[in-house]
Amino acid sequence: MLPEHARAHNRSLVLQALFHQGPSSRADLARSTGLTRVTVSDLVSVLISEGLVAELGVRPEGRVGKPATLVGMRTEEFQVVAVDLADDASLRGAVMTLTGAVVARRTVSLDGRTGDAAVGVLEDLCRELLAAADRPVVGVGIGSPGVIDASGVVVQAPNRGWYDLPLADLLAERLGVPVQVANDANTHALGEYTYGGATGAGLMVVTVGQGLGAGIVLDGALVRGRAHAAGEIGHVTVVDDRDVRAGDPEPRPCACGRAGCLETLLSLPALRRATAGRTPQESDAVLASVGRKLGVALAPVVSALNLAEVLLSGPPELLDGALRVEALATLRARTLPLLGQDLVLRMGSLDEDGALSGAAALVLSGQLGVT
Amino acid sequence: MLPEHARAHNRSLVLQALFHQGPSSRADLARSTGLTRVTVSDLVSVLISEGLVAELGVRPEGRVGKPATLVGMRTEEFQVVAVDLADDASLRGAVMTLTGAVVARRTVSLDGRTGDAAVGVLEDLCRELLAAADRPVVGVGIGSPGVIDASGVVVQAPNRGWYDLPLADLLAERLGVPVQVANDANTHALGEYTYGGATGAGLMVVTVGQGLGAGIVLDGALVRGRAHAAGEIGHVTVVDDRDVRAGDPEPRPCACGRAGCLETLLSLPALRRATAGRTPQESDAVLASVGRKLGVALAPVVSALNLAEVLLSGPPELLDGALRVEALATLRARTLPLLGQDLVLRMGSLDEDGALSGAAALVLSGQLGVT
C-alpha cells in the first residue's frame, strides 16, 4: 500500500460523500470523512481543477459562524455509456448522466451473430453512444450474462460464444475510454446499491429475466466467488422426486441439462407460460407456489449471510404480488426469527432501466470509487 | 486513510508473508509484498526491534550473488491465550504459541453460573492462563456462542445470560491485555483459514456441536452480516409438512420454538440419539439422510457465493462417512456443474482443539493483521 493509494482512497471518500449527501461544505466533508479540513480543502481543489466538482455559492441557512461555501459533484456535466447484453436478440445501450438519468438510447439487433462478430456489434454500439454523448464520458460500463472475472475478462458466456475473452481491455483499447465489464445480475445489485438506496450491509438482488440471476453486495462490495460465478442461483434444484411425491408437478427439464432448477419455475418465459390463460386466482396460486420455492431456496442464504435486504427485479405484474408475499412469508417461517423478522423483501427501486443503471454504477465504482 | 494506516497495512503484509511462507530474506519479502527492498528492510528492522522477528543467519543454498540473510517470525517466543465458551457446562482455555501449539490447558466448570458471575469465572480463567504463559502474551482470544459484533460486544448469548455485554473491552481493561471476542463458529472458520490451510476465496465451516453453527470467509475476511448473526444456519427449516408427505419422519420440535430446523437433525445430541442402538447399516442410512438435508440446505449458499470449500467440524465418526458423502453428492446434484464440480467438502483440518485454534487466530488477525 503506497501513499498514493491512500490518496486515491481519500479522494473517493470525498466524492462518495458528495455523491450521496449532495452539495456540502468542505467542513461537512471533513466531518463525514474523518479527514481534516485542510486535507479536504486540498482534495476538493484538485477535484475542482479536474472539473468533477464545482463551488455552488454560499449555503443559505443562517447559522452561527462564517457561512459555508457549498461544493457539489458536477453529476450532469459528465456522462457514462451503459450497455446491457442480457437479451439474446439485441443490445440495449444508453448515454446516462452520473445520476443515472438517460440522455440517449440506442438498440441494435444481434441478428444471431456471436463470437467476434458480436464483439464488433457491441463495439459499433459503443462508438455510436460515445458520439451521442454531449459531455465528457467517464467510461463505458457493460453488464453481460456469463461468468466474468474482476478484470473484465469474459470467462464464458455461451449465448454470445465468448470464452476467455478480455472484453474490457479489448474495448478500452479500441475505444480509447475506460471500460468496465461485469455479470449483468451483479451489476444490477451494484446499481440498486448505488442508485436505488439499498443497504450495502447485506443485499441480494434477484433478477428475473430470460433466466434467473442474482448479485450479492456485502460490506459495500460485490461478492465474486471462487470462479467469479457468484449469484448463479438459477440452477439450484428446487423440484425433485420427493417434491413430486408431496404433490408438486413433475420437474421441468432445464437448459442446463438437469431438471427441476429454480429457473424452470422462476424466469419470464416460465412465469408467462404458467400464468397464460389462467384466471387471476389461478395465476396467483401458481405465483404463490413459485414464491414459496424461492423462499425455500433463499432461506439458507439469508441465514448464512444474515442479509438485510432481498430485492426482486423484473415485471411487477408477475413478481410484486402473490409471489413476493409468499416468498417473504416462507423466508420468515423458515429462518431464525432474529434473522427473518427485520428482513426486507421488496421490488428493486430501479425500473426497466435497472440493468443500464447497474452498468453505469459499475463505471462510477471503477473509475471514481463511488458506490 | 492516513499514512500510518498504510504503514500498518504494509507491516501486516510482511508479517503475513513471514507467517505463511516461513523464514525468508528481505529481498524475498520485497518480491512477495510488492514493496521495495528498502521499505521492507525498514519494516523488518522495526519488527526486529519489537522482538517479533529475528535474523536466522545466512540461507544455506548456494545461488549466484550475495547470500541472503533469512529473517523469521519468532512464533515460539510469543503466546496467546485462547478460550472456548461453546460448552454450556465448562470453559476450556489454553495457552498457545503463535503457530497454534498448545502449551498449557485449563478447564473450569461454570456450575450453572450466568451473567456477571459467568464473566467472573471467565476472567479468573484468563488470569490463570496468563499466569501460566511463559512468554509475552500477544492477546486473549475468545470464541463464544451467541451474536457478537465486530467490536467484541456480546449482543446476545442466551445460554450465558449475556445481553449487550461489551465483553472484549471489559476484559481488556481488567486484564490489561488486548482481548478479541467473536462467535465460536466464526472463529472456527477463521482458524481453518489461518491454521488449516483452507482457501480464503470462499470458505464455509460448518461446526457441529451442542448446536449447529457456521462461519464464512470471503476474500480473506469473515462475513458478519447485518445484525452480526451471519452463519446462523442451525434454524433453517429442512423438514416441513411436504417432506412428511414425501416420507420423512415428523419434524422434531427445536429449542428455537419451531420444528424441523436443521439443528434438530444435525447436532451432536441429535446425531447420537438417531444412531444410538442402531446397526452400522442403519446408522449409515440415518446419517446419509441427514447429509442429504445438509446438502439441500447448502446448495443455495454454495451457488449464491460460488464457494470453494465447505468444511465440517465435529466428531469424524459421525460426520466423516455417509453423512459427508451424501451431502457432497446432494450438493453436486443440486448445483450448476460449474459450481459443484470443483467444490471441496471435507472435514476440517483442526482437531478437537479447533475452537481454541480459532480463538488464537482471532488474536493473530486482530493484533498482528495475520490471517
Added chain:
DNA sequence: TCGATTAGTAAGGAAGGTGTACTAACAAAC
C-alpha cells in the same frame, strides 16, 4: 582475476496528511 548477479543499506526527494495559527464572516449577548 574480472564481470555478472543478488542482497542489503544510505541518502535524498516526493507525496500526503497533520497541527497550529491565522483571517473571514456571522449570531447572540450585553
Added chain:
DNA sequence: GTTTGTTAGTACACCTTCCTTACTAATCGA
C-alpha cells in the same frame, strides 16, 4: 454598537512513509 463565541477556510511548517538512485558486500562462473 461592541464584544464574545463559533464556524469556515487557508497558509505554513513539520512528520511520516515510501521511492529512486547509488552504493557496498558477497558470491558464482568464465
